[in-house]
Amino acid sequence: MEKDTNKLIAEIMRKGGTLLAEPCPKCGGLMVKYKGKTFCPKCDNITSIEQIESAGKDNDIATIQRQIITKIKELLASKESDLFVSKSLLYYTKTLVELKKLSSENNEDSNT
Ligand SMILES: [Zn+2]
Numbered sequence: 883m884e885k886d887t888n889k890l891i892a893e894i895m896r897k898g899g900t901l902l903a904e905p906c907p908k909c910g911g912l913m914v915k916y917k918g919k920t921f922c923p924k925c926d927n928i929t930s931i932e933q934i935e936s937a938g939k940d941n942d943i944a945t946i947q948r949q950i951i952t953k954i955k956e957l958l959a960s961k962e963s964d965l966f967v968s969k970s971l972l973y974y975t976k977t978l979v980e981l982k983k984l985s986s987e988n989n990e991d992s993n994t
Contacts, residue, residue, distance in 0.1 A: 887911065887923050888973065892980035893931045894923075895946040901953055901977075905970055912973050943985040950974050950981075 891912055895901060899916035906913050906922035913922050916934055928934060954974050957967055 886929065888976040889980045889983075890923050890928065890931065891977050892946075892984055894934070895949070895977075895981070896941055896943065896984060897931060898941050901949055903953065903956065905966075905973075910966070910969055912970075912977065943981050946981055947978060950978055 891899075891901070891914055894914050894916050897916070899914045902913040902915055902920065904913060905911060906925055908925050909922065911922055911924050913920060919934065921928065921934075923929075954971065957970055957974070960967070962970075
């Protein structure tokens, strides 16, 4: 389940969604903003991007990776508890891994 959530987040970000600084208050997972809506894929039971998809521009993967790395730096600089930080880092890292997979799958994007 958790793996699917991370993959979904990677897909959402690629579609132009953004990662929120605050984790989900309920499960501590990543929260994303997409199409002006803020949600937690886990708690809101979103399993596919089609559920929230309508239109939007694709973010390029390098931009998303930079965003995540910025979040990681913010997290490390924050005064949160070790448990909180390591849990969040795990989510970020998994999302980065999924992004890598996405980028190798989408190597032949038409816009060059
Ligand atoms: Zn949640």
